[in-house]
Amino acid sequence: MYSAVDGLVQEWHHAHLAQFASGGAGLIVAEATSVVSEGRISPRDTGIWNDEQRDAWAPIVHAIHHRGSLAGIQLAHAGRKASTWWPWADERGSVAEADGGWQTVAPSAIAFEGFDEPVALDAAGIERVVDGFAAAARRALDAGFDVLELHGAHGYLLHQFLSPLSNQRTDEYGGTLANRARLLLRIIDEVRAVAGDGVPVFVRISATDHADGGFTPEEAAQVAEWAIEHGADLIDVSSGGLVAHQRIDVHPGYQVPLAATVRRSGRVPVSAVGLITAAEQAEQVLSEGAADAIFAGREWLRDPHFGLRAAHELGAETDWPPQYLRARWR
DSSP: OOOOBTTBOOHHHHHHHHHHHHTTOSEEEEEEEESSGGGOSSTTOOBOSSHHHHHHHHHHHHHHHHTTOEEEEEEEOOGGGOSBOOTTSSOOSBOOGGGTOOOOEESSSOOOTTSOOOEEOOHHHHHHHHHHHHHHHHHHHHTTOSEEEEEEOTTSHHHHHHOTTTOOOOSTTSSSHHHHTHHHHHHHHHHHHHHOSSSOEEEEEESOOSSTTSOOHHHHHHHHHHHHHTTOOEEEEEOOOSOTTOOOOOOTTTTHHHHHHHHTTTTSOEEEOSSOOSHHHHHHHHHTTSOSEEOOSHHHHHOTTHHHHHHHHHTOOOOOOGGGGGGSOO
16 A cells, blocks of 8 residues: 555554455455565555554454454565555655665565666575564564465565576575475465464465566466465465566456466465456356455455445345445345
8 A cells, every 4th residue: 555654554554454344355464564674665565573563553453353354464575676666656666775765685686677686685684584574473463463474476575586587596595496485485384383273374476477487387386285285274376576578468367277277176275366356257266166265456446345245246145234234235
């Protein structure tokens, strides 16, 4: 939402997220929230790297619970795509330090097109990332979140490690797929240790870079299996975002086949995303076995009561807020 101040959520976030619970969402996953200050996409991104930020999230989680939904948070680090201007700013590209920006980090010193060059993470830097995710997971649970999602997609840090287009390391974190997946799997281990057995841990991945020589759906399926073995409960399958020269055929449900590939005939629980905007469309994805769950963003932004509308259109029973019952049938 690019509406935080020093990583702190604001009144906007409270109203924004609570409305989806009133609208019938089963699980509301808050936006990409940085685990360290330098991991924010922009200076206006939310964070959970300190206790003040944790405490600011708590009443929002309470509001979601009070309206009958579960609350999740997406733990993230933007890597080389950090320190950028928010979408409606007058400028584009990287934010200079004089304007509130910072030095970015990445697996290798390879810039995203149009952004400043990052510094390649050394061993100590990698440990800081791992520790940051674990500490953020603890704070998220203390704030009351029910689900933790690790953001390994859309060209952000964990995706940067997975893709050979951005990871040209020659140590144990580069080269083979197993090495490129090492950081993600270490973080899953640490977050699972924090979460214990009772808290679901999801992992969002980009199943393809949509670019020659990049991360492939077959590699994504293998990483997903490893992630489940390391304690993840569900793989949230998206795509793209790593390079500016990607080529994507965007159409309704365009990422559903990727979810089906990663799912591997039901061996890996997955969610499908990407231009899923209608109740019957979402139901078809599930009934055909392409995915186990649906995550949607655009349609909920257009209609915060999409869950209630979808249930009505499908003839399904769901709990309506009593204040809205007069709108249920006519």
